[in-house]
Amino acid sequence: MSAILEQLAPESTLADDRYADIRRRAHQRLMQHGFPDLKTEAWKYTSLKLLEKRELSTASGDVVASPEALPFSADVIRFDGGLVDEAPTNLPAGVRLEPIDPVELVNLDYGDRAGAMAWLNLARFEQAWKLVIESVLDRPLVLAMTLPEGFSASVHPRLKIEVASGAEAVLIEQQRDHGEGLVNIVQDIELQRGARLRHVISRRNAGSVWVQRTRVSVAADADYRCCALELAGRLVRQDLAVHLLEDGANGEIDGVAFVDSRQHVDWHTAIDHEVGHTNSRESFRILADGSGVGVFNGRIHIQRGADDSHSDLNTANLLLSENARINTKPELEIYAEEVTASHGATIGQLEDSALFYLRSRGLPVDQAMALLKFGFAAAPLEQAQPAAVREWLNADLHSVL
């Protein structure tokens, strides 16, 4: 058994509850496939070797920290170390949070070693939750997860989010890490007919390894829009797959990531047009400074018969220092005819002429550079709604740059 398997997947000590069989099966699959290495295509640029050296405890119940205050009114659901803090009583009308029935988890399949972290989640999760949004919410719903200093556990939160037909919501994931553990999240988001979800991910990490896998399914005329602000971390891997399942489904992803020294961020997105008359758009930017490594893999897949689908993917990247690295791979996989699909990718640096322009107007070089970086990074955040959320994201970005 490899070191990483020994470290992460010892025999479970979890209670023999109604999820036990599911965990056992997942554990078997994990042992069968093992963990990905750099030869695994989906993990080509990201190594999990860091985890081999970490002493991770499994206790998570005592991880408690208060989330940062938000500058706008919102309903907040707190996750402490992956567990919802008891059954929240202050949920807004039209929102339910309940444990998932094990039947829903029986047939899950995460494939081979590329999906090892998802198998690990299924083998180790304590409680799987389902969040159901059934009406039009008038203020954002926040899922707050804050890991305090000294956090060194491995936690495996599992959450399903259902947005019912005709419901609308702004869902914000406010994720803050100050520890050195492992967070391994699996999320399934389901948008039913005509539902609308604005999904905001705001993440700022310290030393923890953060792996998150989000699968979104979008039904007829439903609209999923994700806006992400990734303010680095020791090692972050985000998989975000959007499946457009029925006519009129729309999927959009806008994101920006900033990495500095000893930080590694890897975003893998996939937009899958399973039927025709579906639209998608994606724009992702990375700024890499210090010895930071930024990875972006964006895939657009238009399946056979998904005629009249339209898709556009754009990724722009700034390399800001001699030791930083950016690896990007925008993929198109097209099997239908009447489609338009395009992607563009650039890697470059700040324009000297733009810097000169600002300096000639009296700005010191640091400020001029910060302004240019901010201008570049803030573009994808323009899509965030409502305005108060956008300003909050901008302020966060500003504080880092």
Add this chain to the structure above:
Amino acid sequence: MNQTAQQVEQVIQQRYKAGFYTDIDSDRIRAGLDEEIVAMISAKKNEPEWLLEWRLKAFHHWQTMVGPNWAHLNLPPIDFQNIHYYAAPKQKDRPKSLDEVDPKLLETFDKLGVPLHERARLAGVAVDAVFDSVSVGTTFQKELKEAGVIFCSFSEAVQDHPDLVREYLGSVVPYTDNYFAALNSAVFSDGSFVYIPKDTRCPMELSTYFRINARDTGQFERTLIVAEPGSHVSYLEGCTAPMRDENQLHAAVVELVALEKAQIKYSTVQNWYPGDENGKGGIYNFVTKRGDCREDDSRISWTQVETGSAITWKYPSCVLRGDRSAGEFYSVALTHNHQQADTGTKMIHLGKNTTSKVISKGISAGKSNNSYRGLVRMAKRAHDARNYTQCDSLLIGKTCGAHTFPYIESANASAKIEHEATTSRIGEDQLFYCRSRGLDEEDAVAMIVDGFCKEVFKELPMEFAVEAKALLEISLEGAVG
């Protein structure tokens, strides 16, 4: 009834004009692959000891490897023990001039439109013709010799210029590089060798024409081009094979070395038999092509038009080692019926101020799959390096696939990379425009495709551009409607 069958046959023949078979006595070694076969090939070529050792090392390394499975291809397993690794038309000794070459062979190349005979002097292209495993003749040797250019078959080069071959063989594509390169290194039978001396501009276009003729054989040729400082050469490559129901393997290695300020332009029109409309037969074309811009200010340009082969797996690459060196890749890849292509390029920027440009046009029709797979890598010391990549795909029909897998890696903060890709179908408005001016649908499509590929065609030498355009039109026959 009989007449109809004949007509159908004629149409098929017309679609792949190079699909005939030449009935010629051939000398063929037994099928299979082992140390003895490798030694037999080496002995047939009367090779020096060091080359046999090199082949055997490659063979042993190949035995430790497994075939690549990462390409977007549906590749049935290949029985490497069922292939004849050497087949050559019978002749007593290598002919000293083309007059001594078997007329049947000359006729074959005449039929293929290759100006092999000296009387085709007006064509102004020197040709090395490779038939199955051996070179059957090289034209304009005398004129080239006067200019100091060496252009001969690989086997001759091993005998006549062993030091040059030994210095450069495997220096760009080592036998450890990949599965098919290792296989080729073990069993390569012939190919072309080009050496352009310092400050020499090669007086004419050089060309190699590869022909697979014999049944159950594979072709494993090796091309090595060395351009000394300040030299310039333009090299063309063409290939065809008879129509057969079984698949045949072509695993070649091409190595280019460009020294200071040297320029190499390498053009390919690949027209191996693509298989029939049901996907039966055709050539598996697994080729490793790499150019090394070894010294400053050198330039390597790849241009390829890929219309043939059942399966293509090919990534002509440039290693931009010298400062200010430049790499270019222009490609048109057309797949039809059940053809599969996974092709693209690698641009590895190592030196300062290096530049590269990639223009790739993929056209998919029928039930084919066409993938562009490319890598642009800026190494840490590739200061101020630049890359521009454009890959466009055109879909004709509802049952084909077009894919793009670009890998872009940058470790230098002053390097700039731009990549853009589009996938679309031929617009109804474009078709309507052409048809309203009296063109039928097939001509309209051919015209639009020609426009789509123009950027690449203009990089080809003129004769090849005409041939490439005609090939595309033929390959697209039946793709519409």
